[in-house]
Amino acid sequence: MTGHDHDHHHHHDHDHSELSETELRVRALETILTEKGYVDPLALGLLIETYETKVGPRNGARVVARAWTDPAYRARLLKDATPAIAELGYAGRQGEHIVALENTPALHNMVVCTLCSCYPWPVLGLPPVWYKSAPYRSKAVKDPRGVLKDFGFELPAETNIRVWDSTAEIRYLVLPMRPAGTDGWSEQRLEALVTRDSMIGTGLPKQPHEVA
Amino acid sequence: MEGAHDMGGVAWSGPVVPEPDEPTFHAEWERRAFAITMAMGMPGGWNIDMSRFAREDRPREDYLAKSYYQIWLVGLERLILERGLVAPDEIAAGKSLHPPKPVAKTLTPEGVAGMLHRGGPTEREATTAARFAAGDRVRAKIIHPPTHTRLPRYVRGHAGIIERVLGCHVFPDSNATGAGENPQWLYTVTFDGVELWGKESDPNLTVSVDAWEPYLERT
Incomplete structure (x- = not known):
């Protein structure tokens, strides 16, 4: 499937009319569903608000920072991530069964869904366009180092790469390595280092000098 | 089914293009x-496997030409039409x-x-013992069902190791067709890159x- 802003197969002027047609189609469908009483506009607004303002990668960053600072929590997270994540209040839709994957100097984990767009919503929010795009879904399982280059970084050749294809209802969260030079940092300060991509495995946490 | 959605390992020319500070949605219609x-999941009464099939069961060109939420839209239209919740003349009007x-x-x-x-x-309560245990060598079957499946093409016929036993879970191949949950044991199976892609x-x-x-x- 093509992305929105990264569409290499359509011209942009052509896209514009297509999107207008889509806009009309969505509006018509919502009208019909509302008129029939199947959907409540207030519920629709709440769904949108939830994923735009409440559920997103800052949730996952809290989980990671807690694991970096609390060894007992880290152990619980790696043993059974779903209840450990629920301790921080994150649970539910598209995160019913979560497994945490620990990055080490010898092993880098990367998560993909080659068949659709499976992604741990309660901790990362809705997936970005690139995660749902054909280039990522096709390339991640075959050439993950090539994907990492697209993201601007390389791993040492001797580092093992494990790619997790989310083909069932298990959702995966990468626990990245805590950056060096952060001894004594508070959990809250560490959270600022945890990027969304570092929890998918297509990025690394920020380094201490990158945050104010 | 053999659809364009099954993308693992398919040759693709373009790079992955991350978008800095990407918004949750890119347009109001999304x-x-x-x-x-x-x-609509609640009044519609379909399950996640039915909705996945409604999205992926379309011509290759159509799947690839549509953006993510355009696919959601046509999937939703199909589900509500199939169940008679909305009629074709209403969609047209x-x-x-x-x-x-x-x-x-x-x-x-x-x-x-x-x-x-x-x-x-x-996850459902198991009624049978798991056939495999961690460490067992298994092969992914070569199957090509015309209906929904979650076994990606790129692993079919290849040998791997059972890494984790994940419990007994709703079986999408049954659930998507309305044949019931038919829970089955679920495993994480790990394949070597060389086994999947050859010596390169x-x-x-x-x-x-x-x-x-x-x-x-x-x-």
Whole structure:
């Protein structure tokens, strides 16, 4: 499937009319569903608000920072991530069964869904366009180092790469390595280092000098 | 089914293009398409496997030409038309022309938080013993069902190791067709890159998929 802003197969002027047609189609469908009483506009607004303002990668960053600072929590997270994540209040839709994957100097984990767009919503929010795009879904399982280059970084050749294809209802969260030079940092300060991509495995946490 | 959605390992020319500071939605219609799809699950009564099949069961060119939420939109249209919740003439007219079909329940504003918090856990109590254990060598079967499956093409016929036993879970191949949940044991199976892609593969690559017991045979 093509992305929105990264569409290499359509011209942009052509896209514009297509999107207008889509806009009309969505509006018509919502009208019909509302008129029939199947959907409540207030519920629709709440769904949108939830994923735009409440559920997103800052949730996952809290989980990671807690694991970096609390060894007992880290152990619980790696043993059974779903209840450990629920301790921080994150649970539910598209995160019913979560497994945490620990990055080490010898092993880098990367998560993909080659068949659709499976992604741990309660901790990362809705997936970005690139995660749902054909280039990522096709390339991640075959050439993950090539994907990492697209993201601007390389791993040492001797580092093992494990790619997790989310083909069932298990959702995966990468626990990245805590950056060096952060001894004594508070959990809250560490959270600022945890990027969304570092929890998918297509990025690394920020380094201490990158945050104010 | 053999669809364009099954993308693992397919040659693709373009790079992955991350978008800095990407918004949750890129247009108002995406917000609406997302919300009506989520809200219709309750009155619609379909399950996640039925909705996945409604999205992926389309011509290759069509799947590849549509953006993500455009696919959600046509998937939703198909699900509501199949169940007679909306009629084709209403889609064409863009307004309701017939009385609504009675539905068991709808999503109220008060129900949103609870619905999201409950989610849809798929683990079920096992009624059989697991056939495989961690460390067992298995092969992914070569299957080409015309219906929904979650065994990606790129692992079919290849040998791997059972890494984790994940419990007994709703079986999508049955659930998508309305044949019931038919829970089956689910395993994480790990394949060497060289086994999947040949000797040109990165020697330090392994790939894991989650595979239900009917997808696997002992080697």
